[in-house]
Amino acid sequence: MDASSRRLVAMRLLVVDGGATGTDVALCVDGRIAARAELPSVKPLRGDLRTDQLCLMLGSFLGTHTAVDEADVMLDGVIVGMAGVWSERERYEYSDAFMSAWTQYVSTDHVPLVLLSDAELLLTSAFGTDVGAVLIGGTGSMMLMRDADGLLQRVGGWGHAVDDAGGGYWLGRRASGAVARMLDGRGPETLLIRPVASLLRVDADDHDAVRNALRRSDPSRMARLAQAVLYYADEGDAAAIEIRQEGARELALLLQNVPANVEVVLYGSLFESQTYRELVERLAARPLPKLHDVIGVLVDRIHRAGQLPTTSV
Amino acid sequence: MDASSRRLVAMRLLVVDGGATGTDVALCVDGRIAARAELPSVKPLRGDLRTDQLCLMLGSFLGTHTAVDEADVMLDGVIVGMAGVWSERERYEYSDAFMSAWTQYVSTDHVPLVLLSDAELLLTSAFGTDVGAVLIGGTGSMMLMRDADGLLQRVGGWGHAVDDAGGGYWLGRRASGAVARMLDGRGPETLLIRPVASLLRVDADDHDAVRNALRRSDPSRMARLAQAVLYYADEGDAAAIEIRQEGARELALLLQNVPANVEVVLYGSLFESQTYRELVERLAARPLPKLHDVIGVLVDRIHRAGQLPTTSV
Structure with a gap:
């Protein structure tokens, strides 16, 4: 052989x-x-x-x-x-x-090592070297597209210090902010105080405890609140619904310059929420199917092609 | 004696x-x-x-x-x-x-040690133990009021991880975000790329360099962009004007529950911008004079009273 x-x-x-x-x-x-x-x-x-x-x-x-x-x-x-x-x-x-x-x-x-960014691995899994785009909604958010010239175009993915609109960290920070505003009396009551208090390991009914813990909280843990925001939005909490709506709008905005004929797939833990996924789909006004198993699809693609992907910037 | x-x-x-x-x-x-x-x-x-x-x-x-x-x-x-x-x-x-x-x-x-928070020192300087409120606009933002019952009420001051709307860090992060969105092609052109590039020590005309540096930037330095946002807003940059407007609205919101008959003074580096100060004053619909020298006013007050302030929570 x-x-x-x-x-x-x-x-x-x-x-x-x-x-x-x-x-x-x-x-x-x-x-x-x-x-x-x-x-x-x-x-x-x-x-x-x-x-x-x-x-x-x-x-x-x-x-x-x-x-x-x-x-x-x-x-x-x-x-x-x-x-x-x-x-x-x-x-x-x-x-x-x-x-x-x-x-x-x-x-x-x-x-032999093939080194890619995680987003590029995802794009390669979904489309190989063909034209296509992925919208990632995990801790952060970004869009990565391979265009008709074979070039990569990236939108978002700046990290939470600069701009991560619609991603998990962003949703969590908004939830904390909504609770802070509620405790201050400059924002509406919200049930989001429950997951926030739970993350901070204090009693949600003890507002002084929530206040003190929130003020000293570790920012890197905020992303863990994302699923709770989407859950409480599904349950009808007004503050959570507003955060979800704004987040979905921001994710749809990442697709603004993707041509209508380019396929886009979604990937990331946020899209486990069916409502969030459908909201983004509606606001982006295009079908947005979900990619489930990056490695599974990629390996199948490599096997069919009979060769490794290449670093392709 | x-x-x-x-x-x-x-x-x-x-x-x-x-x-x-x-x-x-x-x-x-x-x-x-x-x-x-x-x-x-x-x-x-x-x-x-x-x-x-x-x-x-x-x-x-x-x-x-x-x-x-x-x-x-x-x-x-x-x-x-x-x-x-x-x-x-x-x-x-x-x-x-x-x-x-x-x-x-x-x-x-x-x-003898009298220990206060910096905001309480400011409040004591401005009003002694009388009713009054201070609105602080520095790296962060907060309102602190001594109410008619002698109790302290605090709004805001949560730090940038939770909510610091209208403060210096917030203005800086918004500026970085505006530049990120401009570079992505999902936001308008803005001259804010100049101070952002300058903070990052790269050439503002080299967008790839700005992009790479911004993605790796140190979040704690963002507050240094605040004065630039207010300056470029004065110069007419649309993105900067929008950030300034939203920031002023957020600062005014911190005063939402302060009774009309309670005096409020401003303090902090952000109010060196006359436009920002006047914008907050107009949105809060109340006079907002500036306190210049916390220690100077405090020492004069102590001298007149002939006694030290007390920790007064």
Whole structure:
């Protein structure tokens, strides 16, 4: 069997989908997922790329899941889609750090690495190298499109310090703000005080306790309130409904410049809320089907194409 | 001379106004400011009250400014107004840490400490123990009122993670967001790209550089854009005007529940913009004079009253 036909028959790939809240890892053999794990997030931080942590986990995953009776345990490729790795410089620094950590913690055998941003992994999963766009609603929000010239266009994805309208962190911060305004007497009563108090581990009826805890709360945990906002909106809470409406409008706005003939798929935990998904769909005035399993669809696509995706900026 | 008349004649006070961006310190003798310094902020951080840093600076300040030929260099009191010290527990922890740092770095002589939040110091400066309210527009925003029952009412002041509408950080974040939306093609062109690029130390004409730098920017620096937003609004930039308008509306909303017969004064760097001040005044539909020198007015008030203010929650 020569190398290229071996690739088509029994390509062994490690695929990593690294987001802000988790790392989805799968070992794929011959177009099927042989082993899979949901691990903690190792999204690069300011000043720490966290490739050591990632490769320690990958080494442990592979060590646990590689069948001992297989003669050939070499990988044909590692595909990494990682949040926060976007610009050319970030890619260069990250792949450098990744390969050095891989050599240290996983294997000294050479392995081809395909490094993408997590959004690009998603786009590749949904459309390969064809024209198409994805709208992501997780902790943050962004749109990524491959246009008719094959170029990537990105809208949003700025992080919560600059602009993350309609994303999970944004929904959570709005919920906290609504509770703050209620406690101040400059906003309406809202049941959102319940999930906010629960996140802060205080009694929702003890307003002084909520006030003190909210004022000292850890901002990074706000995104955990997103599902509660969508839930209380479904239950009819006026403040939650207003936040949901504004969030959906902001997500639809991310699609403003996507041509009508370009397909768009949704991805992310926020779209588990059927109402939020339908609201965005209605405001964007276009069909927005959901992509469920990024790695599953990607591996199937790679198997059919018989080759690895390429970094394609 | 007995103790009480000595107090009236030659009371020696150290007054500290500790905010989020600086620490204003003054040594006051007999109702006049004998020495004054503007030092870096030592606002308590999560997990570090920074009282050691404060007392090191105070010891150095007193050592430099106490006249050597004075027989009595004892202080009659230290008045500290400190940002982030609000709840009973925070006051207790802070005064404990302050006195221990004071003993270590300044003097083992007993000195009476009056500890207030920075907003309460401001309120005391403006109104003593009378009814009145202050509206603060600095890095954050808040209203603090002493009501007819002598109780303190606070609105806003939640910090940027929850709600800081109309404050400096908020104005800066909106400016960054406007630039992000402009770069995305989902918002109008704005000259705010100039101060944003300048803050990020990149060329405003190199949009890729602005994009990359903005995505990696340090959120805590956003407040530095506030003055630029107000400046570009004065110059007619549409995005800046919209941000200024919304900010002023939010500040006016903080005054919503302040009775019409209660006097309100403004304080904070944002009101150096005459337009912003007048906009808030018009939206709040009440006169809003500015308080310029918190320590100066406070020391004069103490001198006239012949006694220290008390912690008054």
